[in-house]
Amino acid sequence: MSRFTGKVALVTGSSNGIGRATAILFAQEGAKVTITGRNAQRLEETKQEILKSGIPEDHVLTVICDLSSEHGQEELINSTIKKFGRLDILVNNAGASFVDSQGRSGIDQDVLNYDKIMQINMRSVVTLTQKAKKYLIESKGEIVNVSSVAAGPQAHPDMMYYGMSKAALDSFTRSLAIDLIQHGVRVNSVSPGGVSTGFGDAMGLPVGGFDNLWHYMESHKSCLPCGKIAQPDDIAHIILFLADRKLSSYIIGQSIVADGGSTLVMGVHAHDMMKIMTFSQ
Template sequence: MSSSVGRFANKVAIVTGSSSGIGRAVAVLFAENGAKVTITGRSREKLDETFRHILRSGISSENVNQVIGDIGTNDGQTHLIESTIQKFGKIDILVNNAGALITDKNKKIGIFQGIDVFDKNFDLNVRSVMELTQKAIPYLAENKGEIVNVSSIASGPQGHTEHLYYSVCKAAIDQLTRNLALQLISKGIRVNCVNPGTVITGFYSAMGLNDKEVEKFAEDMKANADCIPRGEVGKPEDIAKLIAFLADRDSSSYIIGQTITIDGGSTLVMGMLAGNSALHNE
C-alpha cells in the first residue's frame, strides 16, 4: 500500500518496543494504513522479523525505518528521534509502548524486592517515556501530533502486591498521561493512554516463564470468568486497534488525557464477588 493511502497517509509514527507483541502489531497496522513507521528495539533479529511482517503486507521498505538501540539511554533516545527526522523529515505520532516487568533475581516479591529492582523498573517504564517524550515534543508540536502511552491494568485501582514496583510505575504512566495532556494540548498535541489486560506476548517470557508456563497461564485465565469474563486472552492486534483509534485525530479528536482499559472485563470483577455463582448464571 502506498503511504499516500489510508487513514495515516503521510503520517510518520515512532513505535517503541516494536520488535514483538503489541508494538509489532501497532507498527504493522500503522504501516498498512499508510504511515511511515520507525520501528525500534534492542534485538536486531526480532526487529528484522517485524520488518518482514510489514513487507508481507505489501508495504515498501522505504516506508520503514529500523533503529536498533536501547531507549532507556539518552543516546538511544536521541538516535531514535534523529534517525526518524533524517529519514522521514517529521514526527506525527509517538507510541510509548516499550516496557517490561523486571523481577527480583532473589525471587522476592512486593516491597521486599531490592530497591535496585524498583530503579530498573522505573528507568525503563517511566523515566525513558518522559525523556523520549521531551525529545519528541518540538517535532510533534510542528504537526499537532499524537502521543499514545501503553500502561497496564496493573496500574490500579486494585492493588497488585506481588509486582508492586511494576504496578507503581504503570500508575505513574497513567498520571503522566493526564499531566502531559493538560500541558501539551495548548501546543496541539493530544496525549492518551491504553491499559491492556492479559495479552500473551514476549512480556511473560521476559519475566522468566517458559513456553509451557505461559501456555498454562493463558489457559487458566481463559477458563476462569473471575479473571477474564470475556473468556479469551487478548491479542496484540486488539490493543493495536485501540491505539490506532487514539492516534487517529479524525476518529478521536475530542478524547484528551484519557486512560482506556482494554481487558476483556477483568477489572470489572471485584475480589469480594469473585467465585460468586450469581455472576456466571442467568
C-alpha cells in the same frame, strides 16, 4: 488513500507483541513507521511482516537502540527526522518487568528491580517525549502511551514495582495531555489486561509460564469474564483509534482499559449472584 497516509509513526518496543502489531497496522494504514528495540533479529522479523503487506521498504526505518540510554533516544529521534522529515505519532510502548533474583515478591523484592523498572517504564518515556516534543508540536501530532491495568486500583503485589511504574505513567499521561493540548498535541493511553505476547519470557519467568496463567484465566469467570486472552492486534487497534484524530479528536488525557472485563469482577460479582441469593434463602 489510507487514514494515516502522509503521517510518520514511531513505535517503541516494536520487536514483539503489542509494539510489533501496532507498527504493522500503522504501515498497513498508510503511515511511514520507525520500529525500534534492542533485538536486531526480532526487529527484522517485524520489518519483514510489514513488507509482506506490500509496503515499500523506504516506508520503514529500523533503529536498534537501548531506550534507557539518552544517546540511544537521540539517535532514534534524529534518525526518524532525517529519513522522514517529520514525526506525527509517538507510541510509548516499550516496557519491562523483572523477576526478583531470589524469588521474592511484594515489598521484599530487591529495590534494584524498582530502579530498573522505573528507568525503562517511566524515565525513558519522559526523556523520549521531551526529545520528540518539538516535532510533535510542528505536526500537531499524537502521543499514545501503553500503560496497564496493573496500575490499579486493584492491587498487584507480585508485580508491585511494575504496577507503580504504570500508575506513574497514567499520571504523566494526564498532566502531559493538558501541557501539550495548548499546542495542538493530544496525549492518551491504553491500559491492557492480559495479552498473549513474549512479555513473560522477557521477565525471566519459566518458558510457558504466562501461557499457563492465560489458560487458567480463560477458564475462570472470576478472572476473565469474556473468556479470551487478548492478542496484540486487539490492543493495536485501540492505539490506532487514539492516534486517529478523526475518530477520537475529543478524547484528551484518558486511558482506555482493554482487559476483557477483568477489572470489573471482584468477590461476589465474579459469581452468579442469583444462585447465591437463592441459596441464601
